[in-house]
Amino acid sequence: MTVESYDQLAIFAVVAQERSFTRAAARLGMSQPALSRAMRQLEERLGVRLLARTTRSVAPTQAGEHLLQVIAPRFDEINSELALLSKFRDRPAGKLRITAGEHAAIAVLQPVLARLLPDHPDLSIEIIVDYGLTDIVAEGFDAGVRLGEQVAKDMIAMRIGPDMRMAVIGSPAYFSHYPKPVIPADLMAHNCITLRMPTHGGLFMWEFEKNGQALNVRIEGQLVFNNIAMRLESVLQGLGLAYMPEDVVRPYIEQGRLIRVLEDWCEPYSGYHLYYPSRRQSSPAFTLLREALRYPG
Secondary structure (H helix, E strand, C coil): CCHHHHHHHHHHHHHHHHCCHHHHHHHHCCCHHHHHHHHHHHHHHHCCCCEEECCCCEEECHHHHHHHHHHHHHHHHHHHHHHHHHHHCCCCCEEEEEEECHHHHHHHHHHHHHHHHHHCCCEEEEEEECCCCCCCCCCCCCEEEEEHHHCCCCEEEEECCCCECEEEEECHHHHCCCCCCCCHHHHHHCCECEEECCCCCCECCEEEEECCEEEEECCCCCCEECCHHHHHHHHHCCCCEEEEEHHHHHHHHHCCCCEEECHHHCCCECCEEEEEECCCCCCHHHHHHHHHHCCCC
């Protein structure tokens, strides 16, 4: 097999995983016409159609899916071994891709990267913010960050943050017009600022627990967002109640700009964990990041 054939197989693996010529071209750093030409040449050489193309999407055919299952693990092994070669360098180098939720990216990853990157100029970190439970192997990530209970059992998980608590908050202006809720069921009479979950399109339920009694409340309101900043600004403006991580709203509570309610129903839960495949061989770059994130508690 020629070197060109190996290149085309590597390109096919990325296209099949991304299911998009646009995303694959961006990931590979090549033009879409060159990528499409490589795929046509590979299909002509093999004499079988590997990709089903439409105007909006691309997906592997049955033959393409079979080929992907065969070659993807091999390319993963090759990439892992190539990454290990960096141990022969004087300093860790390379690119790492991490997926995390917005709060984890801001509260946990960003402070560590601010300390780590200035001393390691050959290290490159890509953070993809995603509320969904991403399949890090299929999507080509080195690791992900999620709450402890969300990590799949077949992954290695390492704690990178303390236990967490949520907080229900509203502004003094809002509570000048509405009574403070005493139990979670009271929220049904309030205008609540909600979060849209991308994985299934539904609204995030507010989860409560007290004395071992768990209770999930499906709330409603005039505003729905998919980020922290707009929810925080809206609750500060008195537009409704919000359910947010305690560390995000604590400064505003201390300043008197927000009032916390239902605190006795918001018990601590497992904090953020870094997770990665059990078969992954750690490169010096990944080991450096992992140890920098390790929570001392």
